[in-house]
Amino acid sequence: MIKKQGLGSGVQGPGRKYLFFWPLAFGLFLILPLIDHSAYHQDVLVTAGIYILLALGLNMIVGYAGLLNLGYAAFFGIGAYTCAGLNLAWHIPFWLALPVAVVVTGFFGFLVGLPVLRVKGDYLAIVTLGFGEIVRIVFNNLDPITGGPNGLLGIEHPVIFYPVFNPSLIWKRFDFGVSSFPYYYLVFFCVILVAYFSLRLDRSRIGRAWIAVREDEVAAGCMGIPVPQVKLLAFGVGSSIAGIAGSIFAAKQGTITPDSFDFILSVMILAMVVLGGMGSVPGVILGGLVLSILPELLREFSIYRMLIFGLVMILMMIFRPQGFLGNVRRKYELTTR
Amino acid sequence: MSLLRVDNISKSFGGLKAIQNVSISIRPGEIVGLIGPNGAGKTTFFNCITGIYKPDAGTVMFGDYEQEITGLVSYMISWRGMARTFQNIRLFANMSVLENVIVGAHKHIRSSLVDLLFPSKRSYADEMKFVRRAHELLEFFGIDRYANDLASSIPYGSQRRLELARALACEPKLLLLDEPAAGMNPQEKQDLLEHISEIRRQGISILIVEHDMKVIMPLSDKVVVLDHGEKIAEGRPEEIQKNPLVIEAYLGKQ
Numbered sequence: 036m037i038k039k040q041g042l043g044s045g046v047q048g049p050g051r052k053y054l055f056f057w058p059l060a061f062g063l064f065l066i067l068p069l070i071d072h073s074a075y076h077q078d079v080l081v082t083a084g085i086y087i088l089l090a091l092g093l094n095m096i097v098g099y100a101g102l103l104n105l106g107y108a109a110f111f112g113i114g115a116y117t118c119a120g121l122n123l124a125w126h127i128p129f130w131l132a133l134p135v136a137v138v139v140t141g142f143f144g145f146l147v148g149l150p151v152l153r154v155k156g157d158y159l160a161i162v163t164l165g166f167g168e169i170v171r172i173v174f175n176n177l178d179p180i181t182g183g184p185n186g187l188l189g190i191e192h193p194v195i196f197y198p199v200f201n202p203s204l205i206w207k208r209f210d211f212g213v214s215s216f217p218y219y220y221l222v223f224f225c226v227i228l229v230a231y232f233s234l235r236l237d238r239s240r241i242g243r244a245w246i247a248v249r250e251d252e253v254a255a256g257c258m259g260i261p262v263p264q265v266k267l268l269a270f271g272v273g274s275s276i277a278g279i280a281g282s283i284f285a286a287k288q289g290t291i292t293p294d295s296f297d298f299i300l301s302v303m304i305l306a307m308v309v310l311g312g313m314g315s316v317p318g319v320i321l322g323g324l325v326l327s328i329l330p331e332l333l334r335e336f337s338i339y340r341m342l343i344f345g346l347v348m349i350l351m352m353i354f355r356p357q358g359f360l361g362n363v364r365r366k367y368e369l370t371t372r
Numbered sequence: 373m374s375l376l377r378v379d380n381i382s383k384s385f386g387g388l389k390a391i392q393n394v395s396i397s398i399r400p401g402e403i404v405g406l407i408g409p410n411g412a413g414k415t416t417f418f419n420c421i422t423g424i425y426k427p428d429a430g431t432v433m434f435g436d437y438e439q440e441i442t443g444l445v446s447y448m449i450s451w452r453g454m455a456r457t458f459q460n461i462r463l464f465a466n467m468s469v470l471e472n473v474i475v476g477a478h479k480h481i482r483s484s485l486v487d488l489l490f491p492s493k494r495s496y497a498d499e500m501k502f503v504r505r506a507h508e509l510l511e512f513f514g515i516d517r518y519a520n521d522l523a524s525s526i527p528y529g530s531q532r533r534l535e536l537a538r539a540l541a542c543e544p545k546l547l548l549l550d551e552p553a554a555g556m557n558p559q560e561k562q563d564l565l566e567h568i569s570e571i572r573r574q575g576i577s578i579l580i581v582e583h584d585m586k587v588i589m590p591l592s593d594k595v596v597v598l599d600h601g602e603k604i605a606e607g608r609p610e611e612i613q614k615n616p617l618v619i620e621a622y623l624g625k626q
Contacts, residue, residue, distance in 0.1 A: 250464035259450035
């Protein structure tokens with residue numbers, strides 16, 4: 036029943052008058068690590084950023100195309116293992132491994148999409164759940180490639196070279212290392228890029244086709260939308276975003292193990308999408324931010340932490356089922372008539 | 373030379389023979405009415421032609437070169453130039469009225485994933501062309517003032533018109549209307565008649581299922597009558613009205 040909830044609160048919903056808020060939030064998060072030097076805060080925000088990337092990717096599949104996916108963590112894992120594997124086996128630097136991981140993850144999304152085209156709704160959820168578990172178990176048991184339960188160790192951190200004139204041109208090497216600071220900006224940039232891409236999708240031919248398929252598959256088909264292709268594209272594109280998140284995760288941690296990509300993570304990402312407002316990009320970002328920071332804020336309540344966390348989610352779904360920001364269909368402005 | 377030629381199609385659901393050996397042909401520019409009592413198989417017939425169901429037997433030929441489209445999936449049939457509306461309105465409820473119409477133009481809009489990352493003047497102009505076209509269609513049906521409302525929030529009669537506008541956005545050669553006047557008041561029905569006549573003047577052929585004879589009779593060049601899944605009569609509207617078999621199907625034996 037998730038499909039029908041959290042959608043639609045008018046075309047020009049109440050969100051419109053708060054438009055000034057987003058540049059403000061952008062500015063704040065841009066300078067935040069320069070003001071707040073706490074390594075802990077920066078680390079939490081990097082993790083939040085990775086979750087937001089995942090939530091934005093899943094939003095394309097669940098929010099736009101209406102295809103319930105309970106195995107999204109598997110794609111996060113595939114992205115992370117691809118990036119890590121390329122680096123460990125052939126010393127391929129992060130910046131080259133990242134696009135490869137994105138393509139590989141997208142390809143796996145496409146592959147999962149193929150059998151999944153025949154099933155809908157609840158059945159689709161079960162198939163994707165099964166896929167998620169299979170991937171995790173493969174990571175756990177394919178020791179020669181994935182290192183089994185110990186995972187992959189010693190993944191190189193990203194390195195960039197920048198020019199310095201001193202007095203002649205020299206290229207200086209900067210290693211991202213273990214500090215969260217450089218990763219913060221890497222994640223920040225990726226979130227902005229993926230959010231922009233999502234917003235463009237939302238009102239493009241492809242995004243409209245996804246939403247039409249979500250709303251009524253039969254009618255969409257009769258209106259000339261190639262439903263199978265459109266669904267596969269949603270799976271492929273949505274999954275490839277997890278490849279970005281996975282690569283950054285692997286490069287930052289330096290170590291990845293199969294249990295980082297379990298079912299609970301898939302559910303958490305789905306919760307971020309639903310809580311934020313399915314199909315709404317600002318909503319999903321907010322949902323990701325809240326759900327990754329809230330458990331940290333609740334740390335002082337120690338053992339009651341997850342209890343309060345669960346309670347907040349239940350209350351939210353009772354009193355605001357459409358999420359923080361429901362999907363608002365924006366008005367089309369005709370500029371050239 | 374016909375635009376649509378259906379030869380002896382049949383469709384059963386388990387033991388129920390929904391339609392049996394029904395044939396029909398539509399010439400370019402023609403309006404054909406399809407009538408019959410409830411459960412006669414009219415909607416099943418529509419679904420078999422538009423690719424929602426696969427007919428068990430028979431052939432469907434469509435287009436200028438009479439290509440076979442039997443058993444193709446619905447989007448392929450739509451691409452060949454056939455658009456339809458639904459008896460129980462099937463709009464994209466959580467999209468705006470305007471977006472519903474733009475979806476109809478899906479195959480005519482050229483834009484790729486690359487255009488999304490790097491917006492170009494060309495893709496923007498292309499998109500705007502269809503936004504304008506959608507506004508024109510909404511204006512034609514007098515519902516442009518709802519353009520930015522959610523499709524589910526507009527009045528029932530306007531939703532029916534929106535379905536028509538969406539179908540026309542596909543730029544069809546043949547338009548299939550499944551009870552377009554259902555639930556409309558007399559004034560709305562009158563408007564609908566004028567709209568359908570205007571659509572025909574643009575060269576689009578129409579196959580229309582309808583219960584209201586005040587709609588069918590003045591519009592149709594030819595009327596086909598289904599009863600219990602079989603074609604029992606075909607002819608000009610005034611002939612059909614006098615046909616004893618048709619009267620029997622609707623009113624029973626004297």
